[in-house]
Amino acid sequence: MPAANPFHADVEAALAAIRAKPPARVFFVACGGSLSIMYPAKFLLDQHSALPSDLFNAAEFTARAPKGLGKDSLVILCSMTGTTKETTAAAEFALSRGAQTVGLTTEKNSPLATVCDHAVGFEAPYSTGVPIDAMNSNYARLYQLVMGLVAMTEGNDLSGALMTSLAALQPAIDRAHVTLAARFADFAPRFAKEDVIYTVASGASFGAAYSFAICVLMEMQWINSQAIHANEFFHGPFEVLDKNRAFILLKGCDSTRALEDRADTFLHRFGSAENILVLDALELDLTGIDPVFRGNLVPLIFFDTLWRFAYQIAELRQHVMLEGRRYMKKLTY
Amino acid sequence: MPAANPFHADVEAALAAIRAKPPARVFFVACGGSLSIMYPAKFLLDQHSALPSDLFNAAEFTARAPKGLGKDSLVILCSMTGTTKETTAAAEFALSRGAQTVGLTTEKNSPLATVCDHAVGFEAPYSTGVPIDAMNSNYARLYQLVMGLVAMTEGNDLSGALMTSLAALQPAIDRAHVTLAARFADFAPRFAKEDVIYTVASGASFGAAYSFAICVLMEMQWINSQAIHANEFFHGPFEVLDKNRAFILLKGCDSTRALEDRADTFLHRFGSAENILVLDALELDLTGIDPVFRGNLVPLIFFDTLWRFAYQIAELRQHVMLEGRRYMKKLTY
Numbered sequence: 001m002p003a004a005n006p007f008h009a010d011v012e013a014a015l016a017a018i019r020a021k022p023p024a025r026v027f028f029v030a031c032g033g034s035l036s037i038m039y040p041a042k043f044l045l046d047q048h049s050a051l052p053s054d055l056f057n058a059a060e061f062t063a064r065a066p067k068g069l070g071k072d073s074l075v076i077l078c079s080m081t082g083t084t085k086e087t088t089a090a091a092e093f094a095l096s097r098g099a100q101t102v103g104l105t106t107e108k109n110s111p112l113a114t115v116c117d118h119a120v121g122f123e124a125p126y127s128t129g130v131p132i133d134a135m136n137s138n139y140a141r142l143y144q145l146v147m148g149l150v151a152m153t154e155g156n157d158l159s160g161a162l163m164t165s166l167a168a169l170q171p172a173i174d175r176a177h178v179t180l181a182a183r184f185a186d187f188a189p190r191f192a193k194e195d196v197i198y199t200v201a202s203g204a205s206f207g208a209a210y211s212f213a214i215c216v217l218m219e220m221q222w223i224n225s226q227a228i229h230a231n232e233f234f235h236g237p238f239e240v241l242d243k244n245r246a247f248i249l250l251k252g253c254d255s256t257r258a259l260e261d262r263a264d265t266f267l268h269r270f271g272s273a274e275n276i277l278v279l280d281a282l283e284l285d286l287t288g289i290d291p292v293f294r295g296n297l298v299p300l301i302f303f304d305t306l307w308r309f310a311y312q313i314a315e316l317r318q319h320v321m322l323e324g325r326r327y328m329k330k331l332t333y
Numbered sequence: 334m335p336a337a338n339p340f341h342a343d344v345e346a347a348l349a350a351i352r353a354k355p356p357a358r359v360f361f362v363a364c365g366g367s368l369s370i371m372y373p374a375k376f377l378l379d380q381h382s383a384l385p386s387d388l389f390n391a392a393e394f395t396a397r398a399p400k401g402l403g404k405d406s407l408v409i410l411c412s413m414t415g416t417t418k419e420t421t422a423a424a425e426f427a428l429s430r431g432a433q434t435v436g437l438t439t440e441k442n443s444p445l446a447t448v449c450d451h452a453v454g455f456e457a458p459y460s461t462g463v464p465i466d467a468m469n470s471n472y473a474r475l476y477q478l479v480m481g482l483v484a485m486t487e488g489n490d491l492s493g494a495l496m497t498s499l500a501a502l503q504p505a506i507d508r509a510h511v512t513l514a515a516r517f518a519d520f521a522p523r524f525a526k527e528d529v530i531y532t533v534a535s536g537a538s539f540g541a542a543y544s545f546a547i548c549v550l551m552e553m554q555w556i557n558s559q560a561i562h563a564n565e566f567f568h569g570p571f572e573v574l575d576k577n578r579a580f581i582l583l584k585g586c587d588s589t590r591a592l593e594d595r596a597d598t599f600l601h602r603f604g605s606a607e608n609i610l611v612l613d614a615l616e617l618d619l620t621g622i623d624p625v626f627r628g629n630l631v632p633l634i635f636f637d638t639l640w641r642f643a644y645q646i647a648e649l650r651q652h653v654m655l656e657g658r659r660y661m662k663k664l665t666y
Contacts, residue, residue: 025385032568043397050401052358052385059564060535063589064376067487068383086564154400196529196557202393213559214569222573224529226546226559231392231419235365236547238660240555256396266666327571333599 007144007159008136014102014118015148021100022152023074026053029061029090033215034078034104034138039207041076041142043254044296048150048158058090071098076145078103078138080124082110091115102145104138120145134173135166139300143293161290168288169297173304175285184309187277190246192316197223197246198237200263201299202230203256208299208306212248216310219328220321230259234266243272250302253281254295279305340477340492341469347435347451348481354433355485356407359386362394362423366548367411367437367471372540374409374475376587377629381483381491391423404431409478411436411471413457415443424448435478437471453478467506468499472633476626494623501621502630506637508618517642520610523579525649530556530579531570533596534632535563536589541632541639545581549643552661553654563592567599576605583635586614587628612638 006012026045028038038055045053054066058077069075075094079087082105091101092115103116106124113119123136134140143162151157191197197217201209210227217225228237230249241247247267251260267276281298289297314321327333339345359378361371371388378386387399391410402408408427412420415438424434425448436449439457446452456469467473476495484490524530530550534542539562546558561570563582574580580600584593600609614631622630647654660666 032565035565035568046387046397046399046401048400050403052387052401054379054385054387057535057562057564059592060562060589063592064379064536065588066379067381068379068385070383084568202390203397214565219569219572224557224559224573226557229390229393231390232365232368232547234661234666235368235417236552236661239552239658240557241660255398256393259392259396262666266660269666270660325572327574327599327603328567328569333567333595333602 007148007163008120008141010120011141011144011148014120014145015152017118018074018100019152023051023100024072025068025074026051026149027061027069027073027075027094028053028055029058029075029087030078031058031084031086033211034080034084034087036207036211036215037078037139037142039210040139040204040296040299041146043204044143044146045149047255048147048156049154051149051153058084058086062086062090062093065093069094069097069099073097073099075099075101076104076142077101077112077116078105078142079110079112080106080138082107082112084112088112088115104141134169134300134304137300140166140169143296158292161292165289165293165297169300172284172286172289173301176301176305177308179283179285180279180305183277184312188309188312188316190274191277192313194246195224197225197248198228199225199248199250200228200230200233200260201250201252202259203252203254204296205250205252205254205260205299205302208303209250211303212306216307220310220324221313221317221319222324230256230263233263238266241267241270244275245271246275247271248277248306249279250299251278251280251282252295252298340481340496341453341474343453344474344477344481347453347478348485350451351407351433352485356384356433357405358401358407359384359482360394360399360402360406360408360427361386361388362391362408362420363411364391364417364419366544367413367417367420369540369544369548370411370472370475372543373472373537373629373632374479376537377476377479378482380588381480381489382487384482384486391417391419395419395423395426398426402427402430402432406430406432408432408434409437409475410434410445410449411438411475412443412445413439413471415440415445417445421445421448437474467502467633467637470633473499473502476629491625494625498622498626498630502633505617505619505622506634509634509638510641512616512618513612513638516610517645521642521645521649523607524610525646527579528557530558530581532558532560532581532583533563533566533593534560534583534585535592536585536587537629538583538585538587538593538632538635541636542583544636545639549640553643553657554646554650554652555657563589563596566596571599574600574603577608578604579608580604581610581639582612583632584611584613584615585628585631
C-alpha cells in the first residue's frame with residue numbers, strides 16, 4: 001500500500017519493489033561527497049528503526065566483502081554522475097551476493113543507474129548548471145527512501161511530515177543565506193589565509209562536516225583539514241587548538257547537540273572567537289519544517305550556506321573552485 | 334562448550350555468559366584511542382560472521398540512542414583506565430535498554446569495569462610502566478572476544494589459530510623494530526619539522542592510522558593530521574598532495590590491500606618519496622602468525638613501531654610525549 005503522502009516517483013517505485021522482499025539489513029555505500037550523505041541517512045534510520053545498517057566507502061565494501069551481505073540485504077548506493085567506478089563495482093558485487101540495490105544518481109543512463117535494481121534520480125547544481133530546489137537533492141531523495149524503510153519495518157509512516165518539511169527546506173536555506181551573509185563576509189578574509197581549517201560536528205551534521213573538509217577545503221582549496229567528531233575532539237584532536245587555529249563548528253538541533261555545545265565551550269575557552277566560525281541551528285528560521293525532522297534537515301542548510309562561504313574564500317585565494325583541482329577528473333589514476 | 338584452545342580467562346568468562354543469551358547484534362563503543370581498536374574488531378567480525386555490528390563514539394552512541402539497541406544486543410566497550418565518563422555512561426545506557434555489556438579496561442575496579450556485566454582486563458605500557466607482551470594488549474583481548482562470537486554464531490572455531498598467532502606477535506613486533514629502525518631514523522628529522530602529516534590506510538589498518546593521527550600526532554605533538562581512508566583519498570583529500578606534503582601510508586595484507594597499493598602509486602607519482610613514509614606488511618617477518626590472521630595482526634605491528642617513531646619526532650621537537658599535552662587530564666572540561 002503506497003504511503004498517504006507519496007514520495008518522489010522513483011522512490012515510490014523502489015519502495016514498492018522492496019516491500020515485496022523487505023530487507024533484514026541495509027548497507028549505505030558510496031565514495032567521498034556521496035558517502036557524506038550516507039552519514040545522516042544512517043543517523044535517521046538508527047533513530048527511527050531497529051533495522052541494522054552499515055556505512056562503507058564503496059571500495060572498502062567490496063574488498064571487505066561483509067559476510068552478512070546476502071539475499072536479505074538492501075544496498076543503497078550513490079554517485080552524482082553515476083560513473084564512480086568503485087560504486088558501480090560495489091553494486092555489481094552486492095548483486096552477485098543476491099542483495100537488492102538502489103542507485104541514486106543524476107543520470108538515469110549512467111553505469112550505476114543501469115546496473116542497480118532500482119534507480120533514483122536527483123538534481124545537483126553541477127548537473128543542471130542552475131540552482132536547484134533542495135527538495136530535489138540527493139539528501140532529500142535518500143531521506144525519503146529511509147523513511148519508506150521505516151514505514152515498512154516499523155509501521156510508522158511519517159511521509160507526510162517529511163514531504164512537508166522538504167517543501168519548506170529551500171525557503172529556509174534562502175533565509176539562512178541572509179542570516180549568515182555578514183558573518184561569512186567577516187570570516188572569509190581571515191579563513192582565506194589559513195593553511196589548516198578543521199570542521200567539527202556530530203549526529204546528523206557529521207556528514208556535512210566531512211564533505212566540507214574533504215570535498216571543499218581539501219579538494220577545491222588545497223587547505224588541510226579533517227572533520228572531527230564533536231566528542232572525539234576531546235580525546236586527542238583538541239590539543240591542536242590555540243588562539244590561531246581555525247575551526248568551523250556546526251551546531252545542529254538533533255539529539256547530539258550537547259556534544260557540539262561542549263565543543264563550542266572549549267573552542268571559545270582556548271581559541272579565538274575570530275577564528276571559530278559557528279553555524280547554529282537555533283539562529284535559523286525553520287518555519288514549515290516539522291520539529292521531528294529539524295535535526296535531520298539543518299545539515300542541508302549548513303552545507304548549502306557553507307558552499308557560498310567557500311566561493312568567497314576561493315575568490316580571495318584567486319583559486320577557481322572546480323577548476324582548482326589538479327588531479328581529479330584531469331588525469332587517469 | 335568452551336573452545337578447544339582457551340582464550341584469556343576474562344574473555345572465556347564473558348563468552349560463557351554470552352553463550353547463554355547469544356546476541357543478534359553488536360555495538361562497538363569507545364572514545365579516541367580506545368575507539369580506534371574497534372575499527373579492526375569490526376573488520377574481523379564482518380569478515381567472519383553475519384552478525385550485524387555498529388561502531389560509535391561513546392557520547393554519540395548514547396545521544397543517538399539507536400532504536401535497534403535492546404535485549405538482543407551485546408555492547409563491547411573499552412577505556413584504558415576505565416574512567417572515561419562518556420564510555421561508562423554509554424554502558425549504563427546500554428544496560429538500561431536491557432543489553433549485555435563487556436568492558437575492557439586495565440583497571441578491574443574502575444567505573445567502566447564495575448558497571449559492565451563482564452569486565453575483561455588488559456595490559457598497557459602506561460598502566461604498568463614497563464613494556465608489555467602484545468598478546469596482553471587491548472587489541473588481543475578484543476580479537477579473542479570477536480572470534481568467540483564468531484565461533485558462537487557461525488560454528489567456526491578459529492581460537493587455536495588466533496592464540497598461536499597472538500603468541501607469535503610480540504616477537505614479530507620486535508623484529509619489525511629492527512627492520513624499520515633505519516627508515517625511522519631517516520624520516521624523523523624531516524617529519525619533526527612538519528606542521529601537517531596525514532596517515533592513510535584501509536581495512537584492518539584504518540584504526541591504527543586513526544589512532545596515530547589523533548592520539549599521537551595531534552594530541553601529543555600538536556601536529557595537524559587526519560586519518561584518510563585509502564580509497565576516500567581519491568575522492569577529495571588527494572588534492573592536498575604535492576612534493577612537500579608528508580604522509581604515512583600503512584600497507585597491510587588484508588583483503589583491502591589493493592586500495593592501499595593504489596594510494597601508494599599515486600602518492601609516489603605526485604609526492605616526494607622522502608616525504609612519504611610507507612610501512613608495508615610484505616617487508617615484515619610474520620613467522621608464527623597464521624595466514625588467516627596476518628591481515629588482522631599487522632596493524633598492531635604498525636602501531637607499536639610507529640610509537641617508537643613518534644618518540645623520535647618528539648625528541649627532535651623537544652616535545653615530551655605525554656607531558657606535551659596542554660589540556661588533556663590537565664584541567665576540567
